[in-house]
Amino acid sequence: MISTVADLSESELLARIFPRLHAGTSMLLGPGDDCAIIAAPDGRTVISIDTQVQDKDFRLLWPNGSTSSGFDVGWKAAAQNLSDINAMGATATALVVSLTLPGTTPVSWVEDLADGLSAAMVALGASACSVAGGDLSGGSELVVTVAVTGSLDGVEPVLRSGAKVGDVVAVCGTMGFSAAGWALHESALPPQGYTPAQAHAAALFSRPEPPLAAGPLAARAGATAMMDISDGLLRDATRLAQASGVGCDLDGAVLKQFAGRLTECADALGVDPLTWVLTGGEDHGLLSTFPAGSDLPECFVGIGSIVSMDVAGEAVTIDGQNFKGAGYGTLGWDHFAV
Incomplete structure (x- = not known):
């Protein structure tokens, strides 16, 4: 019975994740190659990156009994990166996601994280943005790092x-x-x-x-x-x-x-x-x-x-x-x- 990421190969885990990722209109080539290709019609690209670390930025179990689901962590990972692009007056075009996962992490938690990323992009108004790929690694704690690109769409960046x-x-x-x-x-x-x-x-x-x-x-x-x-x-x-x-x-x-x-x-x-x-x-x-x-x-x-x-x-x-x-x-x- 498959229940944790240790029960799957990297390719098998990616096969669980990819179908859950949102694909917007800006993505010309998505996950599967060494790089994604994202349209940049403005000719300028803005870029930012944020990291969430278990027990530093979120807890799986909080002192009062609340929990952080994979969906919550995925949503926040999208939101905080989309916000950085927003603060420049730009529109987000793509996210790439790096996950560090302990072997004991439930596969369902990782699937929920992918769902949270995609749901946030749609619900917050960034449906043109895509999850264009990323990387997986093992480690002793959960770490979610997201890099985001955006387009200025003809406006000057606000510094x-x-x-x-x-x-x-x-x-x-x-x-x-x-x-x-x-x-x-x-x-x-x-x-x-x-x-x-x-x-x-x-x-x-x-x-x-x-x-x-x-x-x-x-x-x-x-x-x-x-x-x-x-x-x-x-x-x-x-x-x-x-x-x-x-x-x-x-x-x-x-x-x-x-x-x-x-x-x-x-x-x-x-x-x-x-x-x-x-x-x-x-x-x-x-x-x-x-x-x-x-x-x-x-x-x-x-x-x-x-x-x-x-x-x-x-x-x-x-x-x-x-x-x-x-x-x-x-x-x-x-x-x-x-």
Whole structure:
């Protein structure tokens, strides 16, 4: 009876995976040769890569009894990579996937991962993108690495370095929900006891929903700088401000409105929900800047303004104040922090 990847050869496992992978219109040659061939009608290709490591980025079993299915991990692998392409104002064209699998990994888990990758691409609006191939290897822990390519489709890439004094700072997508879901999984609150609001946060942690239509829309609307919020608003706003040589002053009242949507999760865990909004990552929304006085594209919400570094004295402030002094804690997620 075949139940784990150790029961199959590499070719046999690939034969289980390939039929489950989504093939979009951009793929001219798919899995089977040494390389895939992806159309690049714009003549420019954007590329990014992300890795998820078992017990660093996800757990198969969480302290409160929640589990990460192969479908969840596949969905998140697609979402976080598609979000990077979105943050440049581009459209995703292809993913290639590298899997490191312990021999004890159930074959069904790997099949679910392939299903999650494909389902996310379709559900999130990247149906033109393809899973074009990848690589398999054995190891002591699960590692999922995805590289993604994209096309700019005639727009100029929106970089982190273009913000100018006077620009409006805006976000699109959720903030703090993924961090709330992570905190719930790490808590003693069993998943069967989640309220609908808590279950929603947990679902967005497992299966983020980056607003993929918003990146190209923002680029065409004249966004001056943009990046995805993967490591927390404060950390990523700091990166954008430093790259642009400016300061970013955030509106505390607006941020508290975002935090108010997380009250039910925060009350259950005794947490200030504003901490999740400011430092929680993996919602994969967009952080953008637009010229002063311009109409923000649909779904973007203004949360502050770009100021002179000479005025701010800090890369990021909240209502003109140092956020650490206001008790907001650390910047956000850091893979190598102790």
